[in-house]
Amino acid sequence: MELLRIATAGSVDDGKSTLIGRLLFDSKAIYDDVLDSAEQHSRKQSSEYFNLALLTDGLKAEREQGITIDVAYRYFSTPKRKFILADTPGHVQYTRNMVTGASTADVALIIVDARHGVVEQSRRHAVIGALLGIKHVVVCINKMDLVDFKEEVFRPIQDDLHELLEELQIGSHHFIPISALEGDNVVESSDRMPWYEDGPLLPHLEDLELPDNSEGAPFRMPVQYVIRPLSNEYHDYRGYAGTIASGTVEVGQEIAVMPSGALTTVTAIETPEGEANSASEAEAVTIRIADNLDISRGAMFSSATERPTTDNSFDATVCWMGERTSLKTGSMLRIKHTTHSARAMVSGLECKIDINRLADTGACEDLKLNEIGQVTLRTSEPLVFDKYADSRGTGSFILIDESTNETVGAGMIGRPPFIGAAGI
Amino acid sequence: MNSPDDTSSKLLTSSQLRALEAESIHIIREVIAEFERPGLLFSGGKDSIVMLHLAVKALRPAKLPFPIVHIDTGHNFPEAIEYRDRTAKNLGIDLIVGSVPDALESGRVQASTLPGASRNRLQTPVLLDTIRDGKFDAVFGGARRDEERARAKERVYSFRDEFGQWDPKNQRPELWNIYNGFTNTGQHIRVFPLSNWTELDIWQYVLEENIELPSIYFAHEREVFERDGMLMAYSEFLKPENGEKVFTETVRFRTVGDMTITAGLKSNATTLEQVIAEIAVARVSERGESRADDRTSEAAMEDRKREGYF
Numbered sequence: 001m002e003l004l005r006i007a008t009a010g011s012v013d014d015g016k017s018t019l020i021g022r023l024l025f026d027s028k029a030i031y032d033d034v035l036d037s038a039e040q041h042s043r044k045q046s047s048e049y050f051n052l053a054l055l056t057d058g059l060k061a062e063r064e065q066g067i068t069i070d071v072a073y074r075y076f077s078t079p080k081r082k083f084i085l086a087d088t089p090g091h092v093q094y095t096r097n098m099v100t101g102a103s104t105a106d107v108a109l110i111i112v113d114a115r116h117g118v119v120e121q122s123r124r125h126a127v128i129g130a131l132l133g134i135k136h137v138v139v140c141i142n143k144m145d146l147v148d149f150k151e152e153v154f155r156p157i158q159d160d161l162h163e164l165l166e167e168l169q170i171g172s173h174h175f176i177p178i179s180a181l182e183g184d185n186v187v188e189s190s191d192r193m194p195w196y197e198d199g200p201l202l203p204h205l206e207d208l209e210l211p212d213n214s215e216g217a218p219f220r221m222p223v224q225y226v227i228r229p230l231s232n233e234y235h236d237y238r239g240y241a242g243t244i245a246s247g248t249v250e251v252g253q254e255i256a257v258m259p260s261g262a263l264t265t266v267t268a269i270e271t272p273e274g275e276a277n278s279a280s281e282a283e284a285v286t287i288r289i290a291d292n293l294d295i296s297r298g299a300m301f302s303s304a305t306e307r308p309t310t311d312n313s314f315d316a317t318v319c320w321m322g323e324r325t326s327l328k329t330g331s332m333l334r335i336k337h338t339t340h341s342a343r344a345m346v347s348g349l350e351c352k353i354d355i356n357r358l359a360d361t362g363a364c365e366d367l368k369l370n371e372i373g374q375v376t377l378r379t380s381e382p383l384v385f386d387k388y389a390d391s392r393g394t395g396s397f398i399l400i401d402e403s404t405n406e407t408v409g410a411g412m413i414g415r416p417p418f419i420g421a422a423g424i
Numbered sequence: 425m426n427s428p429d430d431t432s433s434k435l436l437t438s439s440q441l442r443a444l445e446a447e448s449i450h451i452i453r454e455v456i457a458e459f460e461r462p463g464l465l466f467s468g469g470k471d472s473i474v475m476l477h478l479a480v481k482a483l484r485p486a487k488l489p490f491p492i493v494h495i496d497t498g499h500n501f502p503e504a505i506e507y508r509d510r511t512a513k514n515l516g517i518d519l520i521v522g523s524v525p526d527a528l529e530s531g532r533v534q535a536s537t538l539p540g541a542s543r544n545r546l547q548t549p550v551l552l553d554t555i556r557d558g559k560f561d562a563v564f565g566g567a568r569r570d571e572e573r574a575r576a577k578e579r580v581y582s583f584r585d586e587f588g589q590w591d592p593k594n595q596r597p598e599l600w601n602i603y604n605g606f607t608n609t610g611q612h613i614r615v616f617p618l619s620n621w622t623e624l625d626i627w628q629y630v631l632e633e634n635i636e637l638p639s640i641y642f643a644h645e646r647e648v649f650e651r652d653g654m655l656m657a658y659s660e661f662l663k664p665e666n667g668e669k670v671f672t673e674t675v676r677f678r679t680v681g682d683m684t685i686t687a688g689l690k691s692n693a694t695t696l697e698q699v700i701a702e703i704a705v706a707r708v709s710e711r712g713e714s715r716a717d718d719r720t721s722e723a724a725m726e727d728r729k730r731e732g733y734f
Contacts (some may be wrong), residue, residue, distance in 0.1 A: 243449075405594045
């Protein structure tokens with residue numbers, strides 16, 4: 001995998017923007033004119049030193065207030081990899097932005113201020129990463145220059161977070177002592193921390209091999225669109241277009257069409273590069289089948305032997321994103337799941353999850369903006385799904401307020417595996 | 425770290441391009457499936473050309489079920505207009521042109537009399553009229569997030585209200601690959617399938633897919649004059665002033681926009697490989713190097729986008 005998606009979160013004080021600015025600057029992803037404009041702005045703010053954070057904050061309001069308001073996407077590449085970095089604010093009032101940034105990421109980058117150690121915000125980022133199914137966490141313990149590059153400062157922070165990540169069942173993680181401002185262990189190894197020997201951040205991201213959960217995952221492809229050219233040349237052509245959510249499919253394979261469960265055989269797989277014998281996760285393909293079945297958008301092609309669940313009631317973890325409303329038992333919403341849309345009613349609200357303490361807060365009345373809870377939903381039509389922990393593509397959904405059309409919730413089917421382990 | 429003259433440093437391998445391609449095709453198919461009347465903004469520039477190429481791939485062997493839309497300032501490069509017309513004809517799809525000259529003539533918009541004013545801002549009302557008249561509920565645009573920092577904040581599905589405005593502080597959260605395209609009458613969604621592509625990704629994809637581009641992207645001789653350190657093409661729309669001298673230079677264009685605001689670069693790159701090699705080591709961004717419109721102010725793009733610009 002040469003394209004790595006990273007989510008990061010943080011506030012001005014922990015040096016997140018400085019770190020990103022440093023990565024972009026040192027990997028030469030920043031052009032001179034963009035740099036000039038940031039420098040001019042630095043001068044306008046009468047900063048004594050060039051503010052790397054100004055390279056990343058995009059909106060006028062952000063530059064004026066010196067804060068990151070929204071998710072911003074950054075791109076940089078090295079000979080080994082292209083990186084897409086979702087940069088989000090870290091304060092609790094921006095939980096929804098963090099959830100958004102983490103939803104498409106494979107890796108979370110957590111930044112800790114060495115002077116302050118693990119604070120509530122660091123824990124929150126780790127928990128959100130775990131909830132959203134992040135596969136690997138890199139913890140940068142920043143501002144080592146302000147603690148004389150001492151190993152005695154680094155180790156206890158590492159131990160603290162290590163314990164939390166294990167509790168969250170994120171087995172793959174890595175800790176790096178850095179100074180983003182001065183560039184230590186970001187791109188180049190620092191000679192001021194000889195006690196640390198595991199290499200700087202960028203090479204770590206370049207060489208990182210993610211734990212592969214997709215190996216052996218059952219085939220899933222939600223049907224997006226039925227291609228029917230209705231031309232003389234392709235008179236009887238009927239192709240089912242979609243992006244493979246998990247697993248692999250081959251020509252000649254028997255597949256099930258959900259929700260009906262009808263069986264058929266794959267006769268052709270068309271990829272953007274032409275016909276292929278097989279295709280796998282994340283590829284956008286068009287599949288043709290042997291039988292003439294009633295299939296439209298919202299159906300799902302599945303492995304014939306390992307099928308997804310079909311049900312109109314299920315449990316899910318929901319992060320509420322609505323500003324004007326809250327989620328309550330009885331709330332009626334629109335749900336969008338894979339390529340399927342239906343109505344959903346909240347039939348139960350079990351508990352709120354305290355993402356700072358990793359605990360269940362017990363019975364609750366409603367979920368407000370940025371709150372995360374465990375709910376039961378009932379839908380107007382059965383959905384075809386897997387648990388989020390097994391498949392991001394077929395286990396995730398969004399909730400939409402039908403009166404405003406706003407996206408007000410993000411949901412993950414099932415319950416986070418670590419919640420039970422943490423004693424809830 | 426690699427040195428700036430290491431051309432290979434930023435070049436992506438095929439599998440990275442394929443991942444971007446798959447993501448874009450997914451987005452395009454979502455729009456085709458969920459909207460009643462999409463349109464695709466097409467200028468004859470490289471980004472819109474790649475976007476159209478991806479749309480054709482997303483739906484083949486079916487014909488594209490939507491028109492391409494061009495907002496024509498009347499000051500475009502003839503090479504781009506010729507490319508636009510030929511492409512629509514070859515694909516057998518409709519071309520809808522929103523014309524700034526027509527809007528000027530009818531009095532819908534007023535030309536600025538300030539020196540150095542371009543028709544750039546006049547495109548916004550014409551674009552919004554064209555979207556309204558065409559009853560488009562989704563409009564594909566070729567903008568990329570790496571182009572400019574206001575664009576780095578924009579969603580793949582960017583909601584526009586009845587006035588066509590973008591509200592950067594009040595955008596819909598966008599999670600996984602599930603897009604919320606619900607709108608009421610009069611509102612629309614701008615869709616950016618190339619959000620995650622960079623300028624170099626586009627060029628490499630053009631090379632890998634062997635996509636034809638208008639000739640102005642490659643080095644050619646042209647009459648130019650220098651203004652504010654940029655080489656502007658001499659044309660009936662833009663003439664030298666105050667002692668600016670016209671001379672012949674070998675140039676190529678890094679972006680293709682309105683002739684009055686798009687500057688050329690001195691270059692001898694006549695092949696895609698040569699252009700890519702030059703861009704890989706460029707130290708100035710494409711908008712900074714070739715767009716006079718973005719030099720107006722630090723937040724020029726954000727302000728124009730809020731009003732409904734591309």
